[in-house]
Amino acid sequence: xxxxxxxxxxxxxxxxxxxxxxxxxxxxxxxxxxxxxxxxxxxxxxxxxxxxxxxxxxxxxxxxxxxxxxxxxxxxxxxxxxxxxxxxxxxxxxxxxxxxxxxxxxxxxxxxxxxxxxxxxxxxxxxxxxxxxxxxxxxxxxxxxxxxxxxxxxxxxxxxxxxxxxxxxxxxxxxxxxxxxxxxxxxxxxxxxxxxxxxxxxxxxxxxxxxxxxxxxxxxxxxxxxxxxxxxxxxxxxxxxx
Amino acid sequence: xxxxxxxxxxxxxxxxxxxxxxxxxxxxxxxxxxxxxxxxxxxxxxxxxxxxxxxxxxxxxxxxxxxxxxxxxxxxxxxxxxxxxxxxxxxxxxxxxxxxxxxxxxxxxxxxxxxxxxxxxxxxxxxxxxxxxxxxxxxxxxxxxxxxxxxxxxxxxxxxxxxxxxxxxxxxxxxxxxxxxxxxxxxxxxxxxxxxxxxxxxxxxxxxxxxxxxxxxx
Amino acid sequence: xxxxxxxxxxxxxxxxxxxxxxxxxxxxxxxxxxxxxxxxxxxxxxx
Numbered sequence: 082x083x084x085x086x087x088x089x090x091x092x093x094x095x096x097x098x099x100x101x102x103x104x105x106x107x108x109x110x111x112x113x114x115x116x117x118x119x120x121x122x123x124x125x126x127x128x129x130x131x132x133x134x135x136x137x138x139x140x141x142x143x144x145x146x147x148x149x150x151x152x153x154x155x156x157x158x159x160x161x162x163x164x165x166x167x168x169x170x171x172x173x174x175x176x177x178x179x180x181x182x183x184x185x186x187x188x189x190x191x192x193x194x195x196x197x198x199x200x201x202x203x204x205x206x207x208x209x210x211x212x213x214x215x216x217x218x219x220x221x222x223x224x225x226x227x228x229x230x231x232x233x234x235x236x237x238x239x240x241x242x243x244x245x246x247x248x249x250x251x252x253x254x255x256x257x258x259x260x261x262x263x264x265x266x267x268x269x270x271x272x273x274x275x276x277x278x279x280x281x282x283x284x285x286x287x288x289x290x291x292x293x294x295x296x297x298x299x300x301x302x303x304x305x306x307x308x309x310x311x312x313x314x315x316x317x318x319x320x321x322x323x
Numbered sequence: 324x325x326x327x328x329x330x331x332x333x334x335x336x337x338x339x340x341x342x343x344x345x346x347x348x349x350x351x352x353x354x355x356x357x358x359x360x361x362x363x364x365x366x367x368x369x370x371x372x373x374x375x376x377x378x379x380x381x382x383x384x385x386x387x388x389x390x391x392x393x394x395x396x397x398x399x400x401x402x403x404x405x406x407x408x409x410x411x412x413x414x415x416x417x418x419x420x421x422x423x424x425x426x427x428x429x430x431x432x433x434x435x436x437x438x439x440x441x442x443x444x445x446x447x448x449x450x451x452x453x454x455x456x457x458x459x460x461x462x463x464x465x466x467x468x469x470x471x472x473x474x475x476x477x478x479x480x481x482x483x484x485x486x487x488x489x490x491x492x493x494x495x496x497x498x499x500x501x502x503x504x505x506x507x508x509x510x511x512x513x514x515x516x517x518x519x520x521x522x523x524x525x526x527x528x529x530x531x532x533x534x535x536x537x538x539x540x541x
Numbered sequence: 542x543x544x545x546x547x548x549x550x551x552x553x554x555x556x557x558x559x560x561x562x563x564x565x566x567x568x569x570x571x572x573x574x575x576x577x578x579x580x581x582x583x584x585x586x587x588x
Contacts, residue, residue, distance in 0.1 A: 116556075125546065130548050131546050131552050132552060134552050135551070135556075139555075177566065181562050185558070185562050185563070188555070188559070188562070189555045189558065192551050192555040196551055216487070220484045220488060223481055223485075224485060227478070228474070228475065233474070233541070236535075237535055240534055240535050241471060244467065245488075245489070247527070248489045248491070252491045255516075256491075258495065258496070258513075259495045259499060299566065299567065302574055303570050303574075305574065306577045309577045309578060310577050310581075313580055313584050316581075316585065
């Protein structure tokens with residue numbers, strides 16, 4: 082059996098039913114442990130004071146905001162190449178979750194920016210890129226909502242997602258060219274030297290895991306909703322024809 | 324291909340909207356800005372490059388929804404799809420026609436409006452050059468957006484929401500080139516990157532446009 | 542409660558906003574999930 086079998090709507094509904102509660106539970110446990118650990122049991126940073134605690138929300142949300150878009154891109158490509166309906170619906174299901182992550186990253190960033198940089202908002206490359214990403218998400222969702230025929234909508238949004246990805250990357254570098262930033266470089270990398278200190282690093286990892294599981298759980302749940310909504314529409318159309 | 328270009332241009336001129344409206348809109352936006360920010364010459368000349376670029380971007384946006392809408396309604400788009408001319412070519416021609424009716428007049432009119440905003444004298448050449456290089460990209464990206472929304476009844480607003488984020492890189496490099504020109508810096512880098520974006524959009528987006536048109540005509 | 546020092550407002554509001562947004566997306570997804578499931582069951586029973 083190939084992995085594509087899992088993308089058959091019926092099979093998808095079958096295997097996600099037992100998986101979904103576990104994913105949610107895992108997400109909940111990771112988030113609670115990570116955030117409580119981060120909030121109550123980590124020391125303040127010697128320069129940033131207690132604001133360093135915002136990192137446990139800001140970094141995972143920012144990470145997932147980008148990963149959600151990448152997931153949508155992959156799902157769109159799968160839809161275009163193999164025409165699995167579940168794939169298209171998963172891309173649609175992921176977009177609002179991505180928007181939420183982008184908003185969290187922007188809000189926590191603004192709140193963090195006020196005491197650290199003395200301003201809520203600066204036209205810094207990273208901040209600006211996220212704002213642009215937010216606009217891309219809005220356009221993508223609006224296009225889904227505007228088209229009635231589900232297959233046409235899936236096709237058009239896939240094309241938009243692919244073209245949008247190219248332009249999102251272009252904007253990222255264009256923005257770098259346009260302004261020098263306040264934002265620090267990446268706080269996470271495989272190169273251990275550049276990472277944040279271990280005390281902050283472990284709870285942060287737990288939080289990131291929590292956000293990842295939450296994203297997966299939400300996407301699975303929303304995809305299930307979309308599959309059902311689609312089936313319902315098909316049934317209603319059949320009733321009307323009869 | 325040339326026949327199609329001629330036809331589109333003729334239609335745009337006859338409808339009267341093409342040239343006139345976009346230019347008038349451009350003029351009005353530029354005139355409104357000093358009312359909004361105050362008449363200080365120094366401030367205006369500092370923000371002039373950005374205003375001229377944003378205004379031309381909005382003016383280009385204004386006529387986008389008509390690129391395919393009429394042809395879609397009267398069925399000539401379906402006819403074009405079955406003609407020997409590939410849809411990629413149709414997209415390219417449509418973008419070109421849009422550029423000739425909006426981008427080119429905007430480029431020519433922009434220096435005149437630069438006086439209104441007391442743009443630095445060194446910047447005029449770069450303003451002309453950057454608009455000349457950059458506005459084709461605006462037309463091509465817009466044609467893609469118009470193809471995406473062609474089947475929708477009220478696509479106009481959605482079209483702006485889809486297209487404006489795609490305009491970001493063009494706007495950044497275009498306005499940056501003029502700003503550097505005004506500050507007496509070397510704008511070659513920005514102009515080259517702007518040219519790169521235009522070349523890239525013309526190389527890739529006709530295919531995306533044709534793909535979306537095929538989906539919409541299905 | 543840990544001592545948040547002079548930045549208490551910032552840290553707490555960041556947490557509040559984020560938790561509210563997370564709860565909102567989870568809540569909205571859940572509500573739609575339940576509604577669509579119920580509606581589908583109704584349609585399937587009738588059809």
